[in-house]
Every structure is written in structure tokens, then in C-alpha cells.
Amino acid sequence: MSNLTAEETFVRLDNVTLEYQHEGQAVRAVEDVSLTVRRGEFVVVAGPSGCGKTTLLKVLAGLVVPGNGSASVGNVQVRGPQKNVGMAFQNPILLPWRKVMDNVLLPLEVVAPHKGRFRRHRSEYVAQARELLASVGLEGFDDRHPWQISGGQQQRASLCRALIHNPEILLLDEPFGALDAFTREELWQVLQALWMQRRFTVLLVTHDLREAVFLADTVYVMSTRPGRIVSRTAVDVPRPRTLEDTFSAQFTETYHEIRRQIGEVLGR
Amino acid sequence: MKRTSLLTEWLPPLVVIVSAFAIWEAGVALLRVPEFILPGPSAVWVALVKWREAIWFNASQTLYTTLVGFAMALAGGMGLGLAIGYSTLVYRALYPLLVAFNSVPKAAIVPVLVIWFGIGTVPAILTAFLISFFPIVVNVATGLATMEPELQDVLRSLGASKREIFMKVGIPRSLPYFFASLKVSVTLAFVGAVISETVAANKGIGYLMIAASSRFEVPLVFAGLIVVAAMGVALFAFFAVIEHRLTGWAYRGPALTV
Numbered sequence: 001m002s003n004l005t006a007e008e009t010f011v012r013l014d015n016v017t018l019e020y021q022h023e024g025q026a027v028r029a030v031e032d033v034s035l036t037v038r039r040g041e042f043v044v045v046a047g048p049s050g051c052g053k054t055t056l057l058k059v060l061a062g063l064v065v066p067g068n069g070s071a072s073v074g075n076v077q078v079r080g081p082q083k084n085v086g087m088a089f090q091n092p093i094l095l096p097w098r099k100v101m102d103n104v105l106l107p108l109e110v111v112a113p114h115k116g117r118f119r120r121h122r123s124e125y126v127a128q129a130r131e132l133l134a135s136v137g138l139e140g141f142d143d144r145h146p147w148q149i150s151g152g153q154q155q156r157a158s159l160c161r162a163l164i165h166n167p168e169i170l171l172l173d174e175p176f177g178a179l180d181a182f183t184r185e186e187l188w189q190v191l192q193a194l195w196m197q198r199r200f201t202v203l204l205v206t207h208d209l210r211e212a213v214f215l216a217d218t219v220y221v222m223s224t225r226p227g228r229i230v231s232r233t234a235v236d237v238p239r240p241r242t243l244e245d246t247f248s249a250q251f252t253e254t255y256h257e258i259r260r261q262i263g264e265v266l267g268r
Numbered sequence: 269m270k271r272t273s274l275l276t277e278w279l280p281p282l283v284v285i286v287s288a289f290a291i292w293e294a295g296v297a298l299l300r301v302p303e304f305i306l307p308g309p310s311a312v313w314v315a316l317v318k319w320r321e322a323i324w325f326n327a328s329q330t331l332y333t334t335l336v337g338f339a340m341a342l343a344g345g346m347g348l349g350l351a352i353g354y355s356t357l358v359y360r361a362l363y364p365l366l367v368a369f370n371s372v373p374k375a376a377i378v379p380v381l382v383i384w385f386g387i388g389t390v391p392a393i394l395t396a397f398l399i400s401f402f403p404i405v406v407n408v409a410t411g412l413a414t415m416e417p418e419l420q421d422v423l424r425s426l427g428a429s430k431r432e433i434f435m436k437v438g439i440p441r442s443l444p445y446f447f448a449s450l451k452v453s454v455t456l457a458f459v460g461a462v463i464s465e466t467v468a469a470n471k472g473i474g475y476l477m478i479a480a481s482s483r484f485e486v487p488l489v490f491a492g493l494i495v496v497a498a499m500g501v502a503l504f505a506f507f508a509v510i511e512h513r514l515t516g517w518a519y520r521g522p523a524l525t526v
């Protein structure tokens with residue numbers, strides 16, 4: 001980690017430890033986690049389920065405050081909700097009473113500075129949303145209700161909702177975990193294309209290591225609870241990566257390396 | 269296509285109702301049951317026609333007390349449900365009292381209401397209100413309580429206030445629960461009004477039935493029962509249609525294309 005200079009670092013976690021109360025007992029979710037992310041970097045945190053990956057995202061989004069250590073974005077310490085982040089989860093959680101377009105526009109109704117000008121400049125925002133929807137292959141789906149589109153399409157819309165306010169950081173919590181294998185691989189490519197075009201900073205947590213290697217510039221592996229960072233691996237497979245690349249020697253080597261690290265974490 | 273679906277939808281209940289009446293009529297006739305114990309449907313029908321003006325007058329009184337009580341329950345139940353769903357403090361403070369209150373049989377409250385407000389319209393309205401507002405409170409509060417935590421995270425991370433999340437997500441989300449509770453609670457309100465009328469009233473369909481039974485006008489009692497049942501079904505159906513119209517998105521069925 002020391003090969004990065006301070007200026008390059010955009011997001012950093014310093015010795016973050018976080019406990020929460022469960023049935024009267026303190027459960028340590030993450031322990032002494034430090035990591036740094038450069039602006040525009042695609043970072044994947046991989047680890048077994050229940051290792052506190054989600055907690056890290058919440059710390060970065062400013063939704064929970066770590067008991068020890070600190071998080072900072074752009075050299076400013078995170079103390080409350082970060083308006084420059086977009087989030088998406090395994091469950092697309094679109095609002096069923098809103099059409100796809102209105103779901104995508106939802107963040108603009110609550111986030112500054114857009115919420116003040118949303119009503120007057122609605123058509124402008126709708127145009128942006130259309131463009132974004134088209135870029136994930138949802139052209140012409142504006143007027144559908146969420147239940148009228150497939151799970152993969154819902155997840156695409158959820159991605160658009162996370163990106164509509166042009167956040168600098170995108171936090172993704174196993175976003176493709178509930179999809180079938182083919183849809184998942186397709187969405188890897190959609191996400192990669194979006195990222196290459198817009199160059200936001202991404203933190204994605206997953207337990208799918210092929211996904212991790214396909215998408216990441218850097219993969220951090222976390223241990224079982226309490227979650228600690230056990231390794232950091234740079235993925236040098238050139239972009240844009242294709243599904244064909246997942247069979248290349250370089251890809252499989254990296255994959256095996258990370259799989260081995262996970263194996264050590266799990267003790268098997 | 270449409271014809272057959274209409275047929276399959278309406279035919280079975282129609283057959284059941286008609287055969288029930290037929291069995292009832294035949295049973296009464298074959299067993300020679302006296303009219304003052306169980307009148308047949310034809311005798312009930314005769315009573316219905318004969319007393320139609322009295323029935324109409326009393327039924328409209330009951331409809332009036334039901335709807336006024338129900339309207340109060342709507343306002344009170346929605347308000348209290350939102351308050352309980354919005355604030356854990358309000359929830360903790362009020363919930364035990366609400367449950368205790370709901371456990372009291374409302375028929376037992378009617379005499380108290382009579383002492384306070386005298387015999388007549390007010391106790392019926394209040395009984396209708398008391399019996400029907402609890403399901404509305406619970407449903408609205410449930411709708412708010414089942415909001416997905418991830419969705420709150422998405423909005424909170426954007427800096428949305430609790431009030432904004434409540435307005436944008438909480439209230440729309442609780443609407444299907446609210447409308448689903450209406451058809452249940454309007455029937456309860458109706459039951460409450462009729463109970464109160466049978467105990468302490470000088471008009472209303474409940475009063476009519478009590479008066480008729482004290483004069484051994486048993487066919488009229490049964491005519492009253494039929495009217496009560498018909499009104500209950502009508503109120504239920506009315507609010508079921510409203511529910512479907514207003515929160516169709518919650519059903520996700522093909523009916524949405526209508």
C-alpha cells in the first residue's frame with residue numbers, strides 16, 4: 001500500500017474498527033481495516049459472507065460511525081451522510097409505485113443541489129436519465145413499472161439510480177448476487193463500460209472471485225468475522241476485459257492467487 | 269374469452285346462494301317449521317316488501333352512523349398509524365394501551381356511552397368508530413415498519429432527512445396497507461353501529477330487528493338480517509374496488525392493464 005502517494009489517495013480507511021450490539025453482546029464486525037483507493041480506481045473487497053464487507057461500505061457512506069479509526073474522502077473526514085456517493089445493493093429495491101424513470105430520478109429529489117432545481121429543470125434531468133438508461137440497455141423502458149421488467153433489468157435501473165446524480169464514489173454491495181450467471185456476466189460488462197466512460201471511483205463487495213478479478217483494478221481479501229484485510233492484489237488484465245479474457249492465463253493466475261488467499265482465510 | 273371469465277367468476281357463488289335459499293325454503297316447508305321460529309325465504313321476502321319503507325328509513329340511519337363513525341376512524345387511524353410508524357417513542361408509549369383498548373369488547377362499552385350521550389345516534393357512531401379504527405392504525409403502522417432498510421440507506425446517504433424519507437417512501441408504501449384495512453374496518457364499523465342500535469337506539473336496522481322480535485314479527489327480523497348482510501357486502505365491495513383502483517401497483521396482476 002505504501003507505493004501510493006498521498007495525492008493519489010481519494011478514499012481512505014485508517015484502522016477502522018466497528019462493533020455493534022447484538023442481543024446485549026458486542027459483536028465486532030470489522031477490525032483494524034486500512035485501505036486506500038485512488039480517484040477513479042475500481043476496488044473490489046472480496047471475502048466470505050458475514051465478514052463485515054457491508055459494514056465497510058456503510059462507514060464510507062457515512063451511515064455508521066466507526067468506534068475506532070476514521071474514514072476520509074478527498075482528505076475530508078467522513079462524519080455524516082456523504083452526498084457524493086451512489087449505492088446499489090443485491091436487492092434492486094425499486095419503488096413499485098414509481099415507473100422506471102421516476103425511480104431513477106428519485107435521488108435528485110432529495111440530494112443537494114439538485115433537489116432545489118429538480119422541478120424547474122425536470123426535462124433536463126429526464127434527458128440525462130434517458131441517456132443513462134440507454135447506456136445500460138434500458139432504452140424505451142422508462143414507462144414500465146419495476147415489476148414489469150426482469151430482475152436483471154431492475155438491477156440495471158438500480159445502477160442508474162445510483163449514478164443519476166453523478167456521484168464521485170459508487171458503493172456496490174453484491175449487486176449481481178441474485179442474478180443468474182449469464183445476466184451477471186452481462187452486467188459485469190455493462191458496469192465496466194459505464195465505469196470506463198465516466199471514471200467514478202468504485203468500491204464493490206462480493207464473494208464471487210471471478211467477478212472480483214473481472215472488474216477490479218485492486219482486490220482486497222477480507223478474513224472471516226471480525227473482518228480484517230488479509231491481502232491486496234493488483235489485477236493487471238488490460239481493459240476493456242471481455243468474457244473471453246476470463247479464460248486467459250493472466251486472469252486465471254490472478255483468480256487462483258486470490259482463491260488461495262481466501263482458502264487460507266477459511267482454513268481450507 | 270371475456271364472457272367465459274365472467275361466467276366462471278359469477279356463476280359459482282350465484283349457484284351456491286340460490287341453492288342455499290332453495291334448501292332453506294324446501295326444508296321449512298317439508299318439516300313444517302312454524303313461521304315464528306324460522307320463516308322461509310318467501311315469507312322473508314314478503315316481509316321485506318311489506319315493511320320496505322320502515323326498512324329503508326332504518327337502514328339509512330344505520331348507514332349514516334356507520335359512515336360517520338368510519339370517517340372518524342379513518343382520520344384518527346391514519347393519523348395515529350403514521351405517528352406510530354414514524355416514531356419508535358410514540359410506538360413504545362402507545363402500543364400497550366392500544367392493544368388493551370382493542371381487547372375490550374365494544375358491546376361492553378355501549379352502556380357507558382349511553383350514560384354519557386343518551387340513547388340514539390351518538391353511541392352508535394362512537395361504537396362504530398371505536399371498533400373500526402384499530403385495524404387502520406395497525407395496518408398503516410405495519411406499512412411504515414416494513415420499509416426496506418437498504419432503501420433508507422440509499423436515501424440517507426444522499427442526505428435525505430427522516431421527513432423526506434417518510435414523505436417519498438413511507439407514506440406511499442403504507443397506502444396499500446391502509447386501503448386493505450378499509451374494507452375490513454368498514455365492515456367492523458357497520459357491526460359496531462348495529463350492536464349499539466340493538467342495545468340503545470330508537471332507530472336503525474338493529475333497533476328495527478329488536479323491535480320486531482319483541483313483537484314476534486320473525487319474518488321481519490330475518491328481513492333485517494338479510495338487509496344487514498347485503499349492506500355489509502356492499503360496503504366491503506365498495507372499498508375493495510377503491511383499494512384496487514388506487515393501489516393497483518401493489519397487486520402486480522394482469523388487472524392493471526384495465
